[in-house]
Amino acid sequence: MRLALLLLASALLVTAEERINSDVNQKLRKEEAANSQVMKTLHMLTDRYGPRLTGSPNHEAAAKWARDKMTEWGLKNAHLESWDFGHPGWLNERASGYVTAPVKDNLVFEVLSWTPSTKGAAKSQAVLVDPPKTPTQEELTAWLAANKDKVSGRIVMVGKPTVVPVNFTAVAKRMDDEALQRRLSGQGGPGGPGGPNRTPPAKPEPGKLTAAQVNTQLDEWLVAGGALVRVNDAAMAHGMVRAFNNRSYDLAKVVPTVVLRNEDYGRIARLLDDGEKVEMEFDITNHVYPEGKTTYNVVAEIPGTDKADEVVMLGGHLDSWHSATGATDNGIGSSMMMEAARLIQSLGEKPRRTIRIALWSAEEQGLLGSQAYVKEHFGTFEEPKAEFGKLVAYFNIDSGTGRVRMANVFGPQEAADVLKSALDPFADLGVAGASASKSRRTGGTDSTSFNAAGLAGIGLGQDPIEYFGTTWHTNLDTYERIVPEDAMNASIVIAGAVWHLANRDEMLPRFTKEQMPEPVKPGRD
């Protein structure tokens, strides 16, 4: 009884302090129910402009479309902010692949980005080489020398096929209470989604090469040895293919390279094991866009009134990988943020502070667009620019199609408490609270570019649905993977929370100079 009273009193206190505008929240819900644009936006970003690889004309067209659409919705100052990506743009235009002997089949694969085209159809007997996994430089050098005559004029499969056992464990779709509480208690990353490849790789044993180092030397060896095509094993179940990039971004340093679905890779490897002569053929047309060296973040605003110089930001990355159309990563995140801005714009009320939406490029290449923006506009806590003190917070979303379940803010607990008050009215939509983070480590997604600078990046935690298991960077990341109701609900929640931070009397509590964590040097793990 005593406790209940205390809790009640505490709730009243927060409510009183935060003065949530229930009327606005109701309007946001009604507008979304009546006039949602979020799936139409997603359709354009995916079906029409996907994949939106940074530096490609697809990405630029998507950015311009988003800019123009937000202008049409009434947002102000919508524009592209250019920054120096430093690499050309790249797109695959068409690719076909076949096994032609001793069996005939059409191959399912994706092209590794920033790799060259074949010169017409590349046909050859396939060879599988199996380089050592964690060699010393001496061991790798010896292996490369011993195998150098195998690859000339050949389609080269690199590595034994991965055996991906039939999975008997159901994938979690909604975040369960345990996972939610873990996230709310500050575990589960600095607010971003993280991801299988975002974990820093284990440090190699002393004297051993990293996988990336081995890979780079293999690529050079294949170029020098005159290989026709490099074939990697997708190593995923159910025909899923995940393809990243040639890390050098230099097409001269690699041969045409594909990631072949595990079923096809395994089949061919098993036939080779039988001593069969397997013939393959790939015909790949990629296109390079030198103008992609300059790329763009999309920025638009809803101007504030009495506190117009203070800014609440929201955003996500617009760029994608190229194996599909980039729906869950992060077409839907961009669409939800645009939708949240549209909902606020539809209120017919002006916020006190300026609300600014940003859709980043080159998140997938290392959060580069958001880092460039933070550097340009805000600097860091240690070396601030004029605007540093004016940013209330930056909301980011980048974990797929699921509902928003919680928020993690870089700052003191008081900042999380404010955010929780703003989110509590949406408990019926699945939101369970907010947590605070002290980490200035980058990783996962763009909110951490703000955290790194000492700014209040807010990472929104979402229901996983099929994100890491199925859609994340794969050939299945399409419009069909989206749960429209979840995307609509997320848009409402974000709009409500942004509106609250844009209109409360105070800015969001920040770390004092004494509380501010030390910056994390780039590359530190």
Next chain:
Amino acid sequence: MRLALLLLASALLVTAEERINSDVNQKLRKEEAANSQVMKTLHMLTDRYGPRLTGSPNHEAAAKWARDKMTEWGLKNAHLESWDFGHPGWLNERASGYVTAPVKDNLVFEVLSWTPSTKGAAKSQAVLVDPPKTPTQEELTAWLAANKDKVSGRIVMVGKPTVVPVNFTAVAKRMDDEALQRRLSGQGGPGGPGGPNRTPPAKPEPGKLTAAQVNTQLDEWLVAGGALVRVNDAAMAHGMVRAFNNRSYDLAKVVPTVVLRNEDYGRIARLLDDGEKVEMEFDITNHVYPEGKTTYNVVAEIPGTDKADEVVMLGGHLDSWHSATGATDNGIGSSMMMEAARLIQSLGEKPRRTIRIALWSAEEQGLLGSQAYVKEHFGTFEEPKAEFGKLVAYFNIDSGTGRVRMANVFGPQEAADVLKSALDPFADLGVAGASASKSRRTGGTDSTSFNAAGLAGIGLGQDPIEYFGTTWHTNLDTYERIVPEDAMNASIVIAGAVWHLANRDEMLPRFTKEQMPEPVKPGRD
């Protein structure tokens, strides 16, 4: 207490009566653990000879390989038994497809079997037509006339895209107790796996055309109208594609036809909805094999001794559809049955009765191979041939990679009781018993060809794993989908049960003339 004693007495009675040879069962387990060939067999049937479409050289090569392999294992009289399929063989040799404007992407699709090649690369603007679903003939005729000018020289998408919502329900992998008891109580089909398309379609309303009738007329209309390619929506999640056949088997009656993954179909349909001009291109090379009109069942024997004229059969269909290599349907079933025969052969003991394995063709076209065999060798209860009275039972397996969980036998309860006694020693491998069936209806799989004749077809029920949801007739039905341990355990169980029926004093109890159910006329539902 009384009940317990009664049960105990009953158990002793059965055990005493059935005299299970535990020594043999132990030897079978040991041999499988030490020298399993089942995955090697599967590898050859899938990787090397898949897809094994009836009438194709792939199927014939697989049949010959199986025959020779069983001869190598010591089986006798291994041979191909020809029968008249009546249709040419067909295989796709290569196929590529692209959307070329306003976006560029490689399409994921399968070719419908028994459809023609394109004449080189077929390129055109895409058009989507949406014929009525259950029209009267008058309505369809009017629709065809009204739309006839739309398809000339075009790639034609037929029907609006299916919206396949994100699935939040985990797929069952193992058969749970409830499902098992349902199967044991005689529900869940006549012993075969059934399947989504095996349920007789709902009868059309009077005066309305069936989907098949509409489809046939659409095909004729597309040919007459000069369409370049017909594109159907795969209507499945996660890029899965399931492709059957042109039901006429006559390539002149259809245009080149593909089943496009739902993601690509949906994307293009949505772009067309925007008013975009979408250009597509397909280049399809199929090959027709006139010699496929004659096809083959593979038959081999382990000769009996004192009761050599009585026969216990086991088998499954060797043929497959063509979207993948036919692993779960039914490469693994064929492999398990071959493995069961090999295990028995390895005992170094001769069975009393002859054990005969049969690997059917054209199951996928309507159980045709097993029906031809039953007609040729056994006739029916009503019009028996000499061998009719000599067949003890026919064991069939055709539900994917899962463990054997139960058996369903056409015959009186006493037959199921015998079978249960033979299976009980394998309870540790997941087998839970046997049920009896009175249905002479064909369907599902080849055991029902025996049931229809009044013979003791035995359908083996298996854990579902991913069968109907993922692998059944899809582009994902590959070697990778197999659970090796389950396949090994199934082989042991089948070998043990076959051995028991081949060596007990009596044949399996049959229906008396009075008990025998009436035959079911073909086509009756």
